[in-house]
Amino acid sequence: MASIKDVAAEAGVSVATVSRVLNDHPSVSAEARARVLAAVGALGYRPNAVARSLRTEKTQTLGLVISDVLNPYFTALARSVEEEARALGYSVIIGNADERPDLQDHHVRNLLDRRIDGLLVSPTDGGSPLMLDAARAGTPMVFVDRWIPGVDVPVVRADGRSAVRDLVAHLHGLGHRRLAIIAGPAATTTGRERVEAFREALGAYGLELPDAYIGQGDFQAESGRRVTEGFLDLAEPPEVVFAADNLMALGALDAVRARGVRVPEDIALAAFDDIPWFVHTDPPITAIAQPTGELGRAAVRALVARIEGRPGESVTLPARLVVRRSCGEQPDSLEPSPVTNRSQT
Amino acid sequence: MASIKDVAAEAGVSVATVSRVLNDHPSVSAEARARVLAAVGALGYRPNAVARSLRTEKTQTLGLVISDVLNPYFTALARSVEEEARALGYSVIIGNADERPDLQDHHVRNLLDRRIDGLLVSPTDGGSPLMLDAARAGTPMVFVDRWIPGVDVPVVRADGRSAVRDLVAHLHGLGHRRLAIIAGPAATTTGRERVEAFREALGAYGLELPDAYIGQGDFQAESGRRVTEGFLDLAEPPEVVFAADNLMALGALDAVRARGVRVPEDIALAAFDDIPWFVHTDPPITAIAQPTGELGRAAVRALVARIEGRPGESVTLPARLVVRRSCGEQPDSLEPSPVTNRSQT
DNA sequence: CTGAAAGCGCTTACAG
DNA sequence: CTGAAAGCGCTTACAG
Structure with missing residues (x-):
């Protein structure tokens, strides 16, 4: 591969001049510049980024x-x-x-x-x-x-607090009172915050978030499945499962489907993070969308x-709530087209 | 940031020796090695990968x-x-x-x-x-x-030919005769091959793939939507739409949903590439899975x-066909759990 | 405007 | 086993 030396030789100038041309340094004569550029073209020269990095730090x-x-x-x-x-x-x-x-x-x-x-x-x-x-x-x-x-x-x-409040208002409005969450790892801020926001929002309606309704997940699908199975095994299962990310919602859907439980008739489902597929799942999933x-x-x-x-x-x-049918009832508003949705990213 | 010189100075050896220790060169005395390692630890030294790359190419x-x-x-x-x-x-x-x-x-x-x-x-x-x-x-x-x-x-x-044949056999068995494809760009091999494989498989049943049933997509969701709308506008719309990738299938789903057309009752849908969400779409989507x-x-x-x-x-x-409900009929076999599916990747 | 020279932080024959 | 030295391909004060 041609180096700056080869270019200098070809152009009949020093490597310093070649370097100046390459870096658009002002003090290079038009003629030298032309010769260097011609040599660069002839040799197909490309500066070595590794060497440049070493020098420039x-x-x-x-x-x-x-x-x-x-x-x-x-x-x-x-x-x-x-x-x-x-x-x-x-x-x-x-x-x-x-x-x-x-x-x-x-x-x-x-x-x-x-x-x-x-x-x-x-x-x-x-x-x-x-x-x-x-x-x-x-x-x-x-x-x-x-x-x-x-x-x-x-x-x-993104701050999901107000969107979580909107979600809880939506759920409460639909008559749900036993709300559970599949939490992310407590070692992460989003893992903690989403639970806290949920708890606070419930508090505004005089609702509690009992320990049995907090399932410990790890943001991966498998944990969503496991936690949801635990919820379904409870003597008094929750009416709503809120997954703290989209993969755990996928796992929750797996678990629910395996049990033959219906969404939203038997249990409602909502997720943090919105993805294009949520429009087409059975049923479409209510989610909190981040301005990714x-x-x-x-x-x-x-x-x-x-x-x-x-x-x-x-x-x-701010994040925002996107209501679909997975918690019951029809959407309040027209769903934006999912392809349009993608442009948010 | 400490350099190899600093380490050499700290250890009281030459930079050559430091380099040898770092690269596990055999001819270094145990004592020199120990001193270098101690110096490396004391200075929190990390070799500069840029410099190393320049030298080693x-x-x-x-x-x-x-x-x-x-x-x-x-x-x-x-x-x-x-x-x-x-x-x-x-x-x-x-x-x-x-x-x-x-x-x-x-x-x-x-x-x-x-x-x-x-x-x-x-x-x-x-x-x-x-x-x-x-x-x-x-x-x-x-x-x-x-x-x-x-x-x-x-x-x-992946070679999808045999899976495409399986797909067409499946579709033919369900009574479908008018099959259309949303193709990928002809400039790509996968774009061309999937159409060819589809056409060949149809030929085995004496079916044609008329131009009107080949929609030109670009592997993006929006093109799947556009092409599907075109299919639905045809005087004789296809009974099946096969999307050459999962994003165009998403777009097809968008289009179908916007028209209020039902899958699989009004039109069947299948996709190349399988993804975890296909288990949970409405209906679950029949797809060709690659060993990604x-x-x-x-x-x-x-x-x-x-x-x-x-x-x-x-x-x-080889790729393989995963039958679900989007083309009609029940799955022939038990669906593997989608979380298990993920482990294929 | 131009070039010779130093130097970025490494590795590696070479000599001892 | 060890070190002095060259060199990887650049950039950039410095001097002219």
Whole structure:
């Protein structure tokens, strides 16, 4: 592969001049520029990004450590992150933690070793020493979706509180009184917050959230299934199951279907995170939609700000309730077309 | 950040010795090794992968250029690719082409500039000069899922022919005679092959595939919707719509739902690519499932073989039909649990 | 405007 | 077993 030396030789100039042309440095004569460009074309020369990075101490690369790529919410988030990063001149390397702290650490370490310019993370747990050290050491970093309290890092996320209140109002209005939740891991902020928001919203109607109605899930489908089976085995099963993410809702649907229980006649189902398929499930599922695309873009902007030495603020965007038929009753309003929905990402 | 010089100074040895310890070179005294390791620990030293790559001309990185990350099939593929790569000591950088040749080229170029050790690609089109040049120039490369004929690059893919025959047999057995397909782009191998396989399978029953029953899609949901609307507007609409990927099936479902048409009573629907949600759609969707996880792993193994100078063969794995209710009739057999399904990836 | 030279952080023959 | 030195491919003060 041709190097800058070859180009210099071909153009009859020094490598410094070639470098200047390549980097649009102003002080290059028009003639030298033309010769260099011609040589670049003739040799099919492409600058070696590795060498450039070593020299400039910039890789123009962002790391994104995500909890689970197979979760459509995170896939959409990753996509919008990549788009915004590309627009700002960065590439992104995605590390899939699969909800495993050890894998998360593997990726953080790998990304740091590769000298990424900044790190976007949606932590799987309360934060490993490695990640906390990186933050303390001044690695530009931004939390997205989930975060770690007490760490001085901007947080870009959705606030689901008001949407959860809307959901509970909807459920209460339909006459439901025994509401259960499939919670995410208590080690994650979203795992805790969604339960708390649900409990608070219930409180406003004088309803309790008994321990038997809090099933411990891990944001994966299998846990949603297991927890739902437990709910169905209760002497007094809940009238509603609220899954704290879309994969656990999938598992809940599996469990319900295996038992021959009907939704919403026998049990109502709602989910946090909306996905295109929820329009077409049997029945269509009432869900809380996050502004995923906007979150990804805001997170990248905050991270790039930090990289460039600017402040980079936290951003909180509201989630919203999308009513469908899985909790009973007809939708209050016309459903937006699901294809249109996709454009939100 | 501490460099190898700092470690050498701290340990009282040369940087060469530090490097040897770090790379498990045998000729290092136990004592020197211990001192270096202690210094590494004390300084929290991590080797700079950028510098190492420049020197060794190896990045231990694979590039994966994928047609569309939001497509669950490709998400699953990307995940298995990353897993296998990690097991073999490689990281992977994913480039999402979004079915756009220009974006595909952007990513290929970017990956090449970063000097990835090898490239895995599922081409969006017939192949840009850039990609063909890279292959010709000897960049280790493997095609996965889709490929470009006439290029000397191993291909790892699923063969859907027999599954498509099974599908047509199933449809014919249910009495359907007017079968239509939502095709993928003719510029892609999978786009062409699925239509051909369908046409051949129909031929075995003396059925034709008239042009009016071939809708041109682009593997995205919106095109599935548009094509399906066209089918429904026909004087003699088809009895079956077979979508060549899962996203176009989603679009078809949108269109059918918007018209108030019932599946399978008014029209049957089947899809290429199976996803967990197909178990829970209304009705559950008959689909052709690819061994996605195995494809991803095989592709990585073939690529790494090429990188290491070994042959690296092409692999073709069979896809299989999963019958559900969207074409009429009850499933022939018990549906495997969808959570179990996921483990295939 | 241009070039020679230093240096980014590593690895690896080479000599001892 | 160990170290001095060269070199990977760039960029960038510095001097002219």
